[in-house]
Amino acid sequence: MPSYTVTVATGSQWFAGTDDYIYVTLVGTGQCSERTLLDKPLYNDFERGAVDSYDVCVGEDLGDIVLVKIEKNKYWVQDDWYCRYITVKTPAGQHLQFPCFRWLVDDKEMVLRDGRARLPQDDKTMVAKQHRKKELDSRRKMYKWQEWQPGFPMSIDASKHKDLPRDIQFDSEKGVDFVLNYSKAIENLCVNQFMHMFQSSWNDFNDYERIFVRIKNTISEYVMQHWKEDFMFGYQFLNGCNPVVLQKCTKLPDKFPVTHEMVAICLERDLTLEEELEAGNIYIADYQVLDDITPNCTDPCTLQYLAAPICLLYRTVGSKIMPLAIQLSQVPGEDSPIFLPSDSEYDWLMAKTWVRSADFHIHQTITHLLKTHLVSEVFGIAMFRQLPAVHPVYKLLLPHIRYTIAINTKAREQLICECGIFDKANGTGGGGHVQLIQKGMKSLTFRSLCFPDDIKSRGMESVEELPTYFYRDDGNKVWDATKSFVSDVVSIYYGSDEVLQQDHEVQAFIKDVCSFGMQDFDYCEFPKSLKTREELSEYLTVVIFTASSQHAAVNFGQYDWCSWIPNSPSTMRRPPPTQKGLTDVQLIIESLPDRGRSCWHLGAVWALSQYQENELYLGMYPDEHFTEQPVKEAMEKFRKNLAEISMGINARNEGKRLPYYYMSPEKIPNSVAM
Secondary structure, eight states, rough: EEEEEEEEEEEEEETTOOEEEEEEEEEEESBOOOOOEEEOTTSSSSSOEEEEEEEEEEESSSEEEEEEEEEOOSSOOOOOEEEEEEEEEEEEEEEEEEEEEEEEOOOOOEEEEOOOOOOHHHHHHHHHHHHHHHHHHHHHHHSEOOSSSTTSEEEHHHHHHSSSSSSSSSSGGGOHHHHHHHHHHHHHHHHHHGGGTTTTTOOOOOHHHHHHHTTOOOOHHHHHHHHSSHHHHHHHHSSSSOSSOOEESOOOOOOOOHHHHGGGGGOSSSSOOOHHHHHEEEEEEOOGGGOOOOOOOOOOSSOOOOOOOOOEEEEOOTTOOOEEEEESSOBBBTTBEEEEETOOHHHHHHHHOOOHHHHHIIIIIIIIIIIIOOOOOOOHHHHHOOOOSSHHHHHGGGGGGGTTTHHHIIIIIIIISSTSSHHOOOOTTTTTHHHHHHHHGGGGOOOGGGGGHHHTTTTTTOOTOOOOOHHHHHHHHHEEEEEEEHHHHHHHOOOSSHHHHTHHHHHHHHHIIIIIITTTTTTGOOOSSOSHHHHHHHHHHHHIIIIIIIHHHHHTTHHHHSSSSSSSSBBBOOOOOOOSOOOOOHHHHSOOOOHHHHHHHHHHHHHOOOTTTTOOOOOOOOOOOOHHHHOOOOHHHHHHHHEEEEEEEHHTTTSSSSSOTTGGGGGGGGGGOO
């Protein structure tokens, strides 16, 4: 009697094992096996991390095995089970792999295809076609679009983490409990002693140093020592937390009437301001998107303020970026003076502090939340809705949306919701952050997510002009390596552009992102279809790069650059100055966050800068969704390229007080999971 050996691997994460009954049915081109209980007497099957083998006897050969059906039935109480993979050894000695990497919950069944990736046009049999359709029909019922706020990218239709499909939940929800993590952070940072004085101001900058001395690291200490200096202010536009706002300025906007006489003392090349503009030595950071945003008013005892400043910067002969002029509103006039380096020490410091606070808000809400977290969720939902597990694009993207929908759901549940943690410390809390995202969506285009295009659109591409723009240099290398890898995989499955055009599943994925995820907003310019393999390679590179490298670049430096609170105030408690000559150190202290909000701010930037336990970094694919050798070779080539990039970055950083490592592949997680 023919016998097939079925090997079942259980996941190693917590609670992956099960005591429930597990049944298997082998579906061949000739016939099916009987439904077989996988059980070894006196043996505890399906323990966490176990690999168990069983014999499935059949009356006659089943033909080619095309599907494996797994069923789970309750033994005592419902006990979820995580199956990594199943292998089948045929009577002829052939070994077939059936990747799973999914949870079985309740009394459910799961049908697996073998590990070879297939486009929809590759499936010729009715069984295979029906399997694809049934899987997608089921997924679309689980992964539904929902508009969390008007004008936002669409999100998952789930109000709480526990409502999500089990496959995309965190293994341990406790690990991403924002309230718990922030509270722990405050305690670990030894700042909880100040929480009882929530609304009281610090006495002076030495007070900030008192809480900072036990929590500093190399970069944050350097920031503390040099935050008042113009070179540090300018450097952060290149390599700080938010290295995406600076752009070359070739003509001053009418709303920012800076004259040559105002800044002549700062210019080094014996050129007029107009000539410096023409020569490409002037840059601008305009925070117009903050104009008319409602400040946080959730605490009636403490007024909070926002500003929408404009900052002009100058590239020195030594290629440093130095501030030239700052206007704290979008409307020039007597009540909106232009602050200059030649002003009094505290007038100039106050103006720079307001710019740093504005930069903090843009970073947190638009650069970080909108353009990495929310966008990656859109890609993830569309992938689950439109691509079956056998599709090569699904296999390629799945590691890069790991936990993304879960972390965003948790954020909507605890962090950015009404009365959430965001309201406790941030000047844009209480609804201002919602307005910011709605306005930020106007500038979110598909091309803005293409890293080289964004750099070029801001006039920041010249290495000769800006030799220390490490975000650009490292990002370009990682982008190129990622696109090369994606192109290698695309070429394996798409022999021509016509094959891509006939792939109705990947075309549906592209359309779902634009028409539903991005709500078909005219200004987003996301494609609705793709015609060439080059277009597909670029699109998939955007998905992977946004979720991995771009998120890492704007997330994991938050503690480095924002833990010294005067450098990145999360709120301001006095209005921006409307006259020169009135600012002293006391006014600056009274404007900065009070003790309680400082504690929440520190807890937030510390918690957000931590990596997940068992983090998977760029190029690490331990779950073998692909079984084909050419893809494995492409992955190995990718890892080699990434390792070379990391080595170069480490060599450059050696001995530096201000190392830049956020785009080093060895520090880039695969997905947005924090």
